Amino acid sequence: MTSTEPHATGRPATLHDVARLAGVSIATASKALNGRKHVSAATRAEVLQAAGLLAYTPNTLARGLVAGRTGMVGLLTSDLEGRLSIPILMGAEDAFGADRTSVLLCDARGDAIREGHHLRTLLSRRVDGLIVVGARPDPRPSIGRDLPVPVVYAYAPSADPGDLSLVSDNVSAGRMAIEHLAELGRRTIAHITGDPTYGAAQDRAKGALAELADRGLPLAGDRVYFGAWSEAWGRSATRMLLAQHVAVDAVFAGSDQIARGVIDALHGAGLEVPRDVAVIGFDNWEIFTTSSRPPLSSIDMNLENLGRVAAERLAAAFDGALGSGVEQLPCRLIPRESTVPG
Amino acid sequence: MTSTEPHATGRPATLHDVARLAGVSIATASKALNGRKHVSAATRAEVLQAAGLLAYTPNTLARGLVAGRTGMVGLLTSDLEGRLSIPILMGAEDAFGADRTSVLLCDARGDAIREGHHLRTLLSRRVDGLIVVGARPDPRPSIGRDLPVPVVYAYAPSADPGDLSLVSDNVSAGRMAIEHLAELGRRTIAHITGDPTYGAAQDRAKGALAELADRGLPLAGDRVYFGAWSEAWGRSATRMLLAQHVAVDAVFAGSDQIARGVIDALHGAGLEVPRDVAVIGFDNWEIFTTSSRPPLSSIDMNLENLGRVAAERLAAAFDGALGSGVEQLPCRLIPRESTVPG
DNA sequence: ATGAAGCCCGAAAACGCTTTCCGAACGTAA
DNA sequence: TTACGTTCGGAAAGCGTTTTCGGGCTTCAT
Numbered sequence: 001m002t003s004t005e006p007h008a009t010g011r012p013a014t015l016h017d018v019a020r021l022a023g024v025s026i027a028t029a030s031k032a033l034n035g036r037k038h039v040s041a042a043t044r045a046e047v048l049q050a051a052g053l054l055a056y057t058p059n060t061l062a063r064g065l066v067a068g069r070t071g072m073v074g075l076l077t078s079d080l081e082g083r084l085s086i087p088i089l090m091g092a093e094d095a096f097g098a099d100r101t102s103v104l105l106c107d108a109r110g111d112a113i114r115e116g117h118h119l120r121t122l123l124s125r126r127v128d129g130l131i132v133v134g135a136r137p138d139p140r141p142s143i144g145r146d147l148p149v150p151v152v153y154a155y156a157p158s159a160d161p162g163d164l165s166l167v168s169d170n171v172s173a174g175r176m177a178i179e180h181l182a183e184l185g186r187r188t189i190a191h192i193t194g195d196p197t198y199g200a201a202q203d204r205a206k207g208a209l210a211e212l213a214d215r216g217l218p219l220a221g222d223r224v225y226f227g228a229w230s231e232a233w234g235r236s237a238t239r240m241l242l243a244q245h246v247a248v249d250a251v252f253a254g255s256d257q258i259a260r261g262v263i264d265a266l267h268g269a270g271l272e273v274p275r276d277v278a279v280i281g282f283d284n285w286e287i288f289t290t291s292s293r294p295p296l297s298s299i300d301m302n303l304e305n306l307g308r309v310a311a312e313r314l315a316a317a318f319d320g321a322l323g324s325g326v327e328q329l330p331c332r333l334i335p336r337e338s339t340v341p342g
Numbered sequence: 343m344t345s346t347e348p349h350a351t352g353r354p355a356t357l358h359d360v361a362r363l364a365g366v367s368i369a370t371a372s373k374a375l376n377g378r379k380h381v382s383a384a385t386r387a388e389v390l391q392a393a394g395l396l397a398y399t400p401n402t403l404a405r406g407l408v409a410g411r412t413g414m415v416g417l418l419t420s421d422l423e424g425r426l427s428i429p430i431l432m433g434a435e436d437a438f439g440a441d442r443t444s445v446l447l448c449d450a451r452g453d454a455i456r457e458g459h460h461l462r463t464l465l466s467r468r469v470d471g472l473i474v475v476g477a478r479p480d481p482r483p484s485i486g487r488d489l490p491v492p493v494v495y496a497y498a499p500s501a502d503p504g505d506l507s508l509v510s511d512n513v514s515a516g517r518m519a520i521e522h523l524a525e526l527g528r529r530t531i532a533h534i535t536g537d538p539t540y541g542a543a544q545d546r547a548k549g550a551l552a553e554l555a556d557r558g559l560p561l562a563g564d565r566v567y568f569g570a571w572s573e574a575w576g577r578s579a580t581r582m583l584l585a586q587h588v589a590v591d592a593v594f595a596g597s598d599q600i601a602r603g604v605i606d607a608l609h610g611a612g613l614e615v616p617r618d619v620a621v622i623g624f625d626n627w628e629i630f631t632t633s634s635r636p637p638l639s640s641i642d643m644n645l646e647n648l649g650r651v652a653a654e655r656l657a658a659a660f661d662g663a664l665g666s667g668v669e670q671l672p673c674r675l676i677p678r679e680s681t682v683p684g
Numbered sequence: 685a686t687g688a689a690g691c692c693c694g695a696a697a698a699c700g701c702t703t704t705c706c707g708a709a710c711g712t713a714a
Numbered sequence: 715t716t717a718c719g720t721t722c723g724g725a726a727a728g729c730g731t732t733t734t735c736g737g738g739c740t741t742c743a744t
Binding site: 011012057058059060061062064065068070072080081082083085086089090093098099102103104105106107109114117118120121122123124125126148230231232257286287291293 | 353354399400401402403404406407410412414422423424425427428431432435440441444445446447448449451456459460462463464465466467468490572573574599629633635
Binding site for chain 4: 014015016026027030031034036058059060061062063064065066067
C-alpha cells in the first residue's frame with residue numbers, strides 16, 4: 001500500500017523509436033514488421049531485432065485509425081449473471097481469433113436508457129460490429145436500424161424482422177428430448193416446464209408434443225405442466241402428477257432447476273431415477289447437472305456455437321451484406337445417468 | 343437471410359463534416375463541442391446544430407490517440423462461468439462511469455499461454471489499466487512487473503507482493519458468521535467447509551474458530567469438517583455429525599452448495615431449519631440462496647465492491663503511484679430465514 | 685558504355701481528433 | 715487618430731500507424 005510501482009517505465013516504444021534504432025525510416029520499419037515486400041532480408045532482420053530490444057508493441061489504435069477497422073466488437077447484454085453472455089463471448093472469441101478481435105462487454109442491466117448509453121459509447125469507439133444478447137429468449141426491441149455497423153442478435157431475437165437474429169431451435173430441442181426418452185423405451189412421458197409466457201417454453205412443448213404424436217405416444221397427465229422456472233414448481237408439479245395416480249416412466253423438464261425439483265419429489269415418493277422414472281432437464285447448467293443425484297441428462301443450447309456463428313455472420317458482414325430474419329441453431333443432448341443408467 | 347442490410351450508410355460523420363456544414367474550421371468545431379473557451383455562443387450553437395444534423399459521434403480512437411489515454415481497461419479473467427468476473431466488471435463500470443471507460447473482457451480459460459496472448463493484445467490496444475481476476479481465491483502468478491500500465495489483482499491475489507491485490511476478508515467473514523449465529527442464541531456451532539487446500543477455506547475457519555474462542559463457545563464435533571465444495575459433501579458431513587450424536591444447533595457452511603446439502607440432510611433426519619438447527623452459507627449465490635427451503639442466509643463477498651475499489655485504485659494510479667500488497671475488503675452478511683425465522 | 689529493368693528504401697499523405705499559437709477584428713482609452 | 719487590450723476564429727503541429735509514390739542504386743542485356 002505504500003511503495004511506488006515502477007510501471008512508469010516511460011511510454012511504450014513507437015515505430016519511430018524502432019526505426020531510429022534500426023537506422024531506417026518508419027515506412028521501412030512498418031513494412032518489415034508487417035511482412036510486406038520491398039524490404040531486404042538484412043534490413044528486415046535488423047528491424048526485427050530493434051523491435052525486440054525495445055519490446056515494441058504496435059499501437060492498435062493508430063493502426064485502426066488508418067485501417068478504418070478497430071478489431072473490436074461490442075457485446076451488449078442484459079444478462080445479469082453472465083450465464084448466457086460468457087459462453088457466447090467465448091464462442092465469438094474463438095471464431096474471430098482472439099488476436100485479431102477483442103470484445104467490449106457492456107451490461108445494460110435491463111435498462112433501456114443504459115442500453116442506449118452503452119450503444120452510443122460502443123459506436124463512438126468504432127466497434128466493427130455488435131452482438132446483442134437478451135436476457136430471456138423472446139423477441140426484444142431492435143436497438144435501431146441504419147446503424148453504421150452490422151448487428152447480430154443472439155439468444156433473444158430482435159422484434160424487427162429486418163434484423164438478423166440467432167436463436168436456439170427450441171422446437172427441435174423438444175423433439176430431441178422426447179426422442180431420447182422414447183428410444184430408451186419410455187412410453188408415458190410427462191412434460192413439466194416453466195412460465196408459459198416464455199416463447200421458449202411454448203416451442204419446447206410444441207416440439208415435444210409433435211414428437212409424441214409422431215410416435216403415437218400419450219402425454220402423461222394429458223397436459224403440459226406450465227408453471228415457474230423453479231425447483232419448487234418441479235417438486236409440486238411432480239407431486240400433483242403422482243397424487244393423480246398418473247402412470248409416468250419419464251419426465252421432460254423445461255429447465256435443470258425444475259428437473260432437480262422433479263427428482264427430489266420422485267425420491268420423496270420412493271421412486272428411483274432412472275429405474276422407475278427417467279428425467280431430462282434443459283440448459284445443461286453444470287452446477288445443477290453434476291450436483292444432481294443421479295447426474296442429470298440435459299439439453300445444451302450450444303451457446304458457444306451461437307457466439308461462434310454470430311462472429312461468423314459479423315465477419316461476413318464486414319465485407320458484404322448481412323442477412324436478416326431469425327436463424328435457428330441446433331441444441332445438443334447430453335446424456336447422463338438420470339436417463340441412461342451408468 | 344437474403345435481404346441486404348442498409349448499414350452501409352456511408353462512414354460516420356467526422357469533425358471535418360460538422361465544421362464544413364457549420365461553416366467553421368475543425369478547430370473551432372472541436373472547441374465548440376468540447377465546451378472550450380474562445381468560441382462565441384452563436385457559433386457554438388451553429389456547430390451543435392450541425393453535429394446534431396449529421397448525428398456526429400466523435401471518434402474515441404482518434405481522441406485517445408492524441409490524449410494518450412484510451413478510456414479502456416482490460417479485465418483478464420480465468421473464471422469460466424463469469425460468476426466472479428461479471429459482478430467485478432459491473433462494479434468497475436459503476437466506479438469509472440460507463441461513459442468514460444469501457445471494459446475489454448478476456449477469458450484466459452486457465453491457460454497461461456492464452457493469458458499471455460491476451461495480455462499482449464490488451465497492451466497493444468493501449469488499455470489504461472488492467473484488472474486480473476483469478477479463478478480461485480489463492481495466490482496466482484503475477485502477470486509481470488514493469489508493465490506499462492497499472493495492474494490490480496482482484497479476488498485472487500498476486501504471488502508477487504510488489505503487486506496490488508484486492509481480496510475478500512475471509513477471516514472477518516468467518517467471525518461474522520459465528521457472531522451472527524451466536525447472537526441468535528446458538529451455542530453449539532459446527533463448521534462444514536470445502537477443500538482445505540483453498541486458502542479461503544482456511545481463513546474462514548480461522549476466523550470462525552477465533553470468534554468461537556472469544557465467546558467461549560465450543561466447536562461442535564470438535565473439528566472443522568473440511569471436504570469438497572459440493573452439496574454431496576455437505577450432506578455426508580452432516581450425516582456423520584448426526585450419527586455421532588453431536589449436539590448441534592447451528593452450522594456455518596463454507597459455501598451455499600454445501601449449505602444446501604446440510605439442509606437436505608437435516609431435513610432427512612427430521613430436523614427443522616432454523617428451529618432445531620440454523621444454517622448459514624457462503625457466496626450468496628442467488629440461485630442457491632433463494633431456491634433453498636428455507637431461503638438461505640449467506641455471506642456475500644461483495645464482488646461489486648471489489649470491482650469498484652479496483653477501479654478506484656486504477657484511476658488513482660493513472661496520475662500517481664499505485665500501492666502494493668494485499669488489501670482485505672469486507673464481506674457482508676445477508677440474513678434470511680435459514681437463521682432468522684420469518 | 686548506355687539504357688532498361690528491378691529492387692530497396694524514404695518522403696509524405698492520410699486517418700480523426702486536440703491543442704497551441706497567431707492573426708484579425710473589434711472596442712476603448714488617450 | 716493611435717495605441718492597446720479583448721475576444722474569436724483558423725492554421726498547423728502533432729498522436730502512431732499504413733500506404734502510395736517516386737528516387738536512387740544495382741544488375742543485366744544491348
